[in-house]
Amino acid sequence: MQNVPSRHHDIADDIRRQITTGRIKPGERLPSESGLAGQYKVSTATLRSALAMLQGEGLVEKIHGKGNFVRHRLRKIMYVGGWGTLDPWTAAEAALRVTDRATAIEAHGHLAGLLRVPNGSPLTEFVSVSYEGDSPHSLARIYVPRDLERTKALGDGLSYMRTEKSFAVLSPLSAEVRETVSARPPTPDEASTLRINPTTAVLAITRVAADTAGRVVEAALLVFPGDRVDAVFTTHHVINERQTQG
Amino acid sequence: MQNVPSRHHDIADDIRRQITTGRIKPGERLPSESGLAGQYKVSTATLRSALAMLQGEGLVEKIHGKGNFVRHRLRKIMYVGGWGTLDPWTAAEAALRVTDRATAIEAHGHLAGLLRVPNGSPLTEFVSVSYEGDSPHSLARIYVPRDLERTKALGDGLSYMRTEKSFAVLSPLSAEVRETVSARPPTPDEASTLRINPTTAVLAITRVAADTAGRVVEAALLVFPGDRVDAVFTTHHVINERQTQG
DNA sequence: CAGTGGTCTAGACCACGCG
């Protein structure tokens, strides 16, 4: 439990203090890595490992060829679990842009298991990346069994999603939503799509929605940069007649 | 979206393949870092960054002075959100040991905000670390306003927790539980308590339970190693008379 | 082009675990 002070740790503390006390302001660029290495009298490798800590904390954003910048806001964006449909984003929708893509694919191993359909079953895959300002802040891959797609006025799933502009569960028929949340490093794909460092953890949510008959109507793989997004889940206790619903 | 193959990335891929194909089995030790560096004809720094990727993925555990070991099981442990009381752990309780500590403290800034009590209010803090086999797999810090402690047959919160052996919400009076989940690097304290690398992300859950009057009866800060624990949240849709409750 | 971060080397020295 004791601390073994290491040089890169000390340097990270020092820079962190300068950021949190406002000595260096959001949006500002830090001195170059070689410059800082000179200031602190360490090698560039050591200095870089100090910056890596701050990156992991989301305080600093590195941009290749440009420099290290102090991040603006921290943990402002929220993913709301369950029927988050009821507008987590509406307030922020003005600044929100979504890029969508729908593809016909077949269920394979893992996906088939999640959706509880036989291997090779036809699915529709919706991929969407949403942005907040310049930077991407979510990657969603949603899978719906092809034969369920028309259950609702969902003929064109794409436009449906565009309208909602959220990670709404596609089918309002679902009776139960199960969300599994994990913290893990991004895949190379996710890292480049979300434009985050491979060392920055992501918040990965696997959401499976089932209807009253227990049939899975949708599986979603949602990925958020861990340094900018939190997920919120609210559970209401049902007390006698008093029934609540989020 | 293109891949720029880097040496450490290639090496990580190669070792990962050897692990996932069973070429190197769980519990086994990898060759020493200098040995591997020799095999792959790279410097130790490069090899170490390859191992760092595998560590982040939870495939490999480094032990200072001993070596790099292949992890046994992956993502088997689950934290269950809401009223997880209803036994996430019972099955695993045999192998479970919990270390508890209760302390009288005062609410300060952040904590006071969570509990919605004035700064300086008396609280009881429960700290518990739970193990699975040799390795710790959770750190829980639970805060209860002192004047609420006796509301229930909770005179001795400590033994209460020991009985439950879970992260049960302490007071059954709570009507709403709100859990905020984030993926972030561990604090130095958390890293050493959970015996994880500072680069391995943790799944951090802040749980606030309120009673029917909206009064906060408990705040909990739960931290899990991201490479071994997932959190599961289930939301039931209330449909007419048919009301569900987890 | 100049300036920035990204990867890598070939070492040195320190801290930990174990016999």
Place this chain on the structure above:
DNA sequence: GCGTGGTCTAGACCACTGT
């Protein structure tokens, strides 16, 4: 003491961004 991983150095060379 010996072998392990942990930190660090003082460079080299490559890749990206701007002018």
